[in-house]
Amino acid sequence: MELIIAIMIGCLAACGTRMLLQRSLFRVLIGLALLAQAANVLVFTAAGLGRGDTAVIAKTAKELPEGHPDPLAQALVLTAIVISFGVLAFCLVLLKRTHRRTADADVDALARVES
Template sequence: MMHVLLAVVVGALYAAGIYMMLRRSMVKLLIGLSLLGHAANLLLFTAASPQHGPPPIVPQGADAPPAGVADPLPQALVLTAIVIGFGVVAFAIALVHRAHQTLGTDDPDRLRSTDR
């Protein structure tokens, strides 16, 4: 039941992100980009089926961790994606801020109409 709920949440985040990216404002574009990043992180975490268990510490002299331990790879991938997504959004905010300072608007359609 939990996987179905997470699948619905991932779908809703993707839908909201795409909807926001199709709006005319650059700020809404940034919000949509952020929502898509969150949806991708949740999708990755859900697809990995996180398990509850002890940490994967390999005992001395053993070749592999004991059975039933938690897999740290999905958590590491999601954490890395969060950090990269934060950097991308911060850079995009700086670009939008500079464009707004230079051009005086955040609407891309108005920018094209003033160039003519």
């Protein structure tokens, strides 16, 4: 099962990278989002996949059951999701701003503007 998820992560990352390296800044943005997804799943998976239980202690129990998922990784990924949302929004606005300044949304055009 881990193998399938690992391959899936690789595919998502490859798709994200492919998009990041394109000329259209909009695609670059989509690529960033894809890469962020891949990274989140990577951290989540790397901590070990549980057996379907949650990282919440049951009503009657005192501790998590044996083989529970890693709560620390979940906490990390949770903040990562929210932060990548913030960063994505920031980049989106950066894209719009760039477009307004240069009347173009193209990586190459941007390089020309700078130099």
